[in-house]
Amino acid sequence: MKYMMTYDLMESARNTNQWLGATARAFASYPMMSLAANPAIDWLNAWGEVTERTFARMVVKPDWNIPPITCSKGKDHPVVIKTVVEKPFGDLIHFTMPGRASSKRHVLLVAPMSGHYATLLRKTVISLLPDCDVYITDWHNARDIPVSAGKFDVEDYTLYLVEFMRKLGPDIHVVAICQPVPLTLAATAYLAEEDPKAQPRSLTLIGGPVDPEANHTEVTDFGRSVTMGQLEQTMIQRVGFKYEGVGRTVYPGLLQLASFISMNAETHATAFRDQITRAAKGEARDHDKHNTFYDEYLAVMDMPAEFYLSTVERIFKNRDIARNEFTVAGRKVDMGKITTVAVKIVEGEDDDISAPGQCLAALDLLTNLPDSKKASHLEPGAGHYGIFAGGSWRNNIRPLVLDFIDANSAEPQKAKPANKNAAA
Template sequence: MAQQPLKGLISYDAMETIRNTNEWLGASARAMASYPAFSMIPHPMFRLMSAWGRVTERSFARMVIKPDWNIPAIAGEDGQDHVVYVEQELKRDFGDLIHFRVARREPMPRKILLVAPMSGHYATLLRSTVTSLLPDADVYVTDWHNARNIPVSKGKFDIEDYTQYLVEFMRHLGPDVNVIAVCQPAPLALAATALLAEIDPKAQPRTLTLIGGPINPDAAATDVTDFGNRMTMGELEYHVIQQVGFKYKGAGRLVYPGLAQLTSFIAMNADTHAKAFIDKIFAEARGEGSEADRHNKFYDEYLAVMDMTAEFYLSTVERIFKGLEIAENRFTVDGKEVDIGKITDVAVMTVEGGKDDISAPGQCVAALDLCTGVPEERKQQHLEDGAGHYGIFAGRSWRLNIRPLVLDFIDEQANGESEAPKKPRRKRGGTNNVFPGMADEDGKMAV
């Protein structure tokens, strides 16, 4: 065991060295094959080499870059565009609460807290989700920090700390907030709501929408659950936990590296990713590639990964996937039992994708059975046939079907409390003519 820290430190720096070397090789190939003298030699090798270099350099550089939000302006009813500003609402060591302030717009009746996953990608993974909700709501997002940039002196961060962060954020936003948790944080958002139900009932959110989350991982097997069951905690800690190298502020912190997680993501659909990069290289060689094409828009986000603290990753596997503490209502925070059955005043909705290979159908809807204190008329569930994991919160299925359902669900609960006339339900399906800048495919992105 004494050699484990040194092993982890060497492994982390070795991975970063490999990444940096590949970025350099790509830049070198791009520069060399683009040398003007080679244009006199009519051989396709130079164009292919230059294209390979451009794609390789960009891809490996993205792995250590936090993407910008780049939220477009919102068109107002007065015919003017309203610029969107990203502002820190609350700043904490391991994650901030950020607000998307729409300039010169009156406060919206809907207030939404998007709980972003912390499973390898940044919160900007929800960029298109935020963009789709902003015309109809004031939107807040949990913006988790990259563990490699957090000094060891800041202490630990596990799933109990994560849950307490959510409790604080919900309390800050008030009881009229509508919480939408996407994938990984779904069970912890449920636990945070249950904790509020006991310690501060008036601070509970109005609604809780859980999208593709592993509430009960044993309800339907996937590659993710199989991996968790196959590996012991000792094996997992030995093989995937490493120490942040000397290059970053968090030097010495034990983490599950983003580069290791990215390798797992790509391995799940290796053939699809390989074809995408081969097609991109040939498109670049033919002069058909562009800065903002579909490939770059997707992979600029997909390849940008962050480290998770070792304690967060290991406690998630041990307590959520192996121990089933949420699924069996045995979760505790600081030694205090969290009883999901004590949620009584929060409307709960679950959303699942029929082709979700990360959190398969059955895992998320299990939350409704756990919420024994919530009246049946305040529970809803939706299964989107044919939708993959990414599609149920950011793809075509989200835009055309799920987003209208979620907004209707929020409005119905608000109308129920105020006894105001209900608004007509939104139209679903059809062509995408609202957000033409977003990709149409329901791609596969593990969160």
């Protein structure tokens, strides 16, 4: 499978379907097609419209499209995105609002690198902006990164987070969502030993696989059922000639998308059939519910092969984080070194990606962190997406996270040295 021909074959199939959709739309739009009433032409146009948009959006990074934010005194502030740190595999970006005083809450959102862009957290960002100064990790599509940029695995990911935290300073509050949870924990532990003054004030870990064996899901079962050799042979491909990263080995976004869709094939088939019907009736809109969801869902990115394979091997199979045996550049990262950073765990009761217990396992690793610095919350009835972007997040989890940030915003008190003259 590790051939550019295979990658280009998938891209050719996608491009062909996009072309067929555009061709159907163009054919149905000829004036002569309106000479006589023909419902088949309306259906052809609708099919073409939905098909073209579906396959076109798969290779386009969505815009952030952050609307103006209403802050104090009812004033609206436009949101301007600025790059704080620029690196080959991902940037640290800042959502600034000219004219608004800087918020006391400085939040770093660690976005997943799991097949979708950081824009998957758009609603999370929008919900935090009125009350926080928000930064986010904006990971790049591996297909666009030249081979000369080198490799990128879980250790490199961890060191990126370390650099971002150092850049933002110790008064930052880190919120990691899903896939990056264990690596964010490791990055904090790395700082605790290497540069304690650069540690964040608090760490909120939302629905991530710290210990995948704590509660099995289809994701963990898949990780245990296949060998690394099978994964490398069946999932890894080389970027084709169309992109700047030609020759780089990746886990293709289109392959990941096929896996996503196959898990709920009937649901997706129904959604697209209904959208074609709405388009034929003239009821579909550019930003209707279907398009808003699928514009993001279908926009996938390639992951570096090293990152994908090392995540499966070290996080899921070997459980390096769960066993407190994770290493970076040959040095062990001891989670027990975290002694001052407040840590909050958030899980969803109905999360079928990172089931309850997988993220909570982080607290058991923090052997030297006082119980007063630990907190957890299990959201009833919430699935994976709902714990960071849905109604459960907006109404219940977000207020808890802000309260946790406020409660741990003061600089941690240093331990007082023992009194040598004290009586034994």
